[in-house]
Amino acid sequence: MRCKHSMPFGAELAAGGGVDFRLWAPxxxxxxxxFYPGLAGRPVFVAAEADKDGWWSCHVDEATAGTLYQWRIDEDLLVPDPASRQNPRGVNSPSAVVDPLQFEWDPTWTGRPWRETVLYEMHVGAFTPEGTFDAAAGRLKQLADLGVTAVELMPIADFPGRFGWGYxxxxxxxxxxEYGxxxxxxxxxxxxHRLGLMVFLDVVYNHFGPQGNYLPRYAPQFFSATHDSPWGKAINFDGEGSRTVRDFFIHNALYWVQEYRFxxxxxxxxxxxxxxxxxxxxEELSSAVRTATHGRHVHLVLENEHNGYHHLAPQPRPGRFDAQWNDDFHHALHVSLTGETRAYxxxxxxxxxxxxxxxxxxxxxYEGSxxxxGGAREDVRAAPAQPxxxxxxxxxxxxxxxxRAFGERLSELVPSEARELPTLLALLTPAIPMLFFGEEQGASEPFLYFADWDGELREAVRAGRLREFGPLAGADAGKPLPDACSIDTFETSRPDAANGDRCAGRRWREMVQAALxxxxxxxTPRQGQLLHGQHTSQRVGATGINVQWRYDDGQMLSLELNLGPELLEVPEEHLGPVEARLVFSHRWGDAPRGTWPAWAARWTLGGEVTL
Structure with a gap:
């Protein structure tokens, strides 16, 4: 099976030979x-013709797969193709014509249902010493054996410099x-796919990066005349010319899920x-993806600081999304374990x-707002229960x-006896769980902000981080703030895979595997029976939590949790049924009924208990 997504942008191999090129430059x-006939030398210029809507097009008989090309704007500025399928020498250099049909896909893979998803967020460049797709592919079996079912790649769309987060x-x-x-x-x-793993891709449709972006020069309609974003002018999704802008990003989503089978x-x-x-x-993007991938399990996930749950639906629906990241769970967990109350x-x-x-x-x-x-919400409003x-x-x-200033993982900020609990609490709820690369082996290495900027932007980033974190670093840490633009900062953010084979790392992996x-x-088998809005939770003593997740057959998954350093005496009304089946326990040991050990958790499944 061979896959190609046809689009009105970029370079397309023509059926009769040569390549058709199109650029929106109103x-x-x-x-x-x-276009460059050889690997080196001067380019050959071919005049393009424009239509009334600002589309420029031309055909080059001599071009083929692998041909390098650029666009020259007003006899002055050489720019890459904004819809380039490949820029082998970086974002400021020529694009390359790609033949998507030269790759042969296995025809049988149709994905996995959402209820089976266990995500693993990965930065390709920092996941392995080589920092490539091929090297990462060599470690996928370890993740499948662990119980992960979906790898989520941080953005891989080409960006300036040798290293960066990708946003x-x-x-x-x-x-x-650099990745491949x-x-x-x-x-x-x-x-x-051959290992039973889904692959998700993190995509950025809210802004372009500040370096290597030539669109304002020849297509300023990409940017809103009325709306701003945290990164400058917002993308134009509703003003003059927005139809083409919307199509550019919707085609991008379709391109990744069709041509690359994400x-x-x-x-x-x-x-x-x-x-x-x-x-x-x-809504339009979701509908387009649902229509184009009928017959496959293709999932759509949001990050939404405003908690816009109206975009979500528990079953795949055109116009809606399967899920979104739950920052509220993380923030409440983080504050409960560390006491930090700065910023968000x-x-x-x-x-x-x-x-x-x-x-x-x-x-x-919380919702809206x-x-x-300083990070606090302008108007704290409670959100209703969501599926x-x-x-x-x-x-x-x-x-x-x-x-964070020093990129510490939460497991490094909590008491040593509590290090495993954040991971276990994320893995063992009816919500979809996600691990961050290195977490499966209890990595102690930080994950820092890094970006290979140069010139004035490099100095601006350094100065900005010093303003934000400098006093904190000096007062609380007594060590210099890492330089975001140094390759050492990037290298420091790579978890050591060998730690997974050492005693502590091996114990962590075994714990995560057992939990998964x-x-x-x-x-997972009971996700379709989960009731909505009928789950309950209680505080127990000074450090305890009891949670009840209910199913339509009368069964109940219960969590008993002590986030404290002392044994907790628990009243009878907060104890689960004696006959409940044990699902998983951590640091519980043989504690007698009525007591919860320090820094311990236990999950059981059984009949309803009246509290």
Whole structure:
């Protein structure tokens, strides 16, 4: 099976030979294609013709797969193709024509249902010493054996520099050249499928990066004349010219799920996508993906700081999304274990254990309301209960670890006896769980913010981080702030895979594997029976939480949790039934009934208990 997504943008191999090239450049007075007949030498310029809507097009008989090309705008500026399928020499260099049909796919894979999802967020460049798709593919079996069912790649759309998180991409269709070729990415996806793993991709549709973005010069309609974003002018989804802009990003989503056979997309920071039109861009994108992938399990996930749960649906529906990241669970858990209440943890400082208990039973805690400059919400409003399968719970992710001054993982910030609990609490609820790479072996290495900027932007990033973290670093840590633009910072963020074979790392892996096997056997098969809005939770003593998740057959999954350093005496009304089956326990030992050991948790499955 061979797969190709046809689109109105970019370079397409023509049926009769040669290549057709198209560029939307409504602000250009003249556009020419510069193609390179050989691997070196000067380009040959071919005049392009424009239509009334600003589309420039030409055909080059001599071009073929592998041909390098650029666009020259107004006889002055050479730019890459914004819909380039590959930019082998970086984002400021020529694009390459790609033949998508040269890769042969296995025809049998159709994905896995959402209820089976166990996500593993991965930065390709930091996952292995080589930092490539091929090297990452060689370690996929370890993840499958662990019980992971879906790998989620942080953004791979080509961005400037040798290293970075990927959220400042400028060529949304071109895989990062340092990671590998388009076919090497397809091999990674195919290898995952052969192991029963889905592959998700993190995509950024809310802004372009500040370097290597030439669109304002010849297509300023890509940017809103009325809306702003945290990164400057917002993408234009509702103004003049927005139809082409919307198509550019919708085709991008279709390109990844059709041409590369990705099983899901995670849309970054959709609260920064402003669209006053109808249908909303997110609704249109979801409908397009659902229609184009009928017969496959393809999942759509959001990051939404405003907790816009109206975008979600517990079953696949055109216009809706399967789930979104549940920051409220993470923040309540973090504050409960560390006591930190700075920045966006501010709203969770009032009775954090109670907020954690509510999040475990009801999902999101707050709705709407943007954040003030200091991080707190402008208007704290309680969110109603959501279907728990529409939420992704995690103890770690790239933001929550990497946006700290020193990139510490939560497991490194809590008492040593509590290190494993955040991971276990994320894995063993009816919500969809996610691990952050390295977490499966209890990695102690940080994950820092890194970006290979140069020039004025490099100095601006350094100065900005010193303003934000400098006093904190000096007062609390007594060590210099890592330089985000240093390759050493990038290298420091790579977990040592060898730690997984050492005693402590091996114990962590065994614990995670056992937890995921318990999830597979006791939680996943019952996801379709999960009731909505009928789950409950209680505070128990000073450090305890009791949670009851209910199913339509009268069964109940219960969690008994002590997040404290002392043995907890528990009243009878908070104890589960004696005959309940044990699903999983941690540090519980042979504690007598009526007591919960320090830093311990136990999950059981049995009949309803009247509390």
């Amino acid at each position: 602000a250009a007075e003249r556009a020419e294609l510069a 400042d991409g400028v060529l949304p269709y071109a895989p990062k050249s 070729t388009p076919d090497e990415l397809k091999h990674f996806v195919q290898q995952a 099983d899901g997309l995670r849309l970054d920071a959709v609260h920064a996508i402003v669209d006053d039109g109808s249908p909303h861009f997110l 943890y501010h709203d969770y400082g009032d009775e954090p254990l109670g907020q954690l208990a509510r999040s475990l039973a009801h999902g999101m805690l 943007p954040r003030k400059p 728990l399968t529409t939420l992704v719970n995690f103890a770690h992710n790239h933001d929550q670890v990497g946006n 096997h318990a999830r597979r056997d006791h939680i």
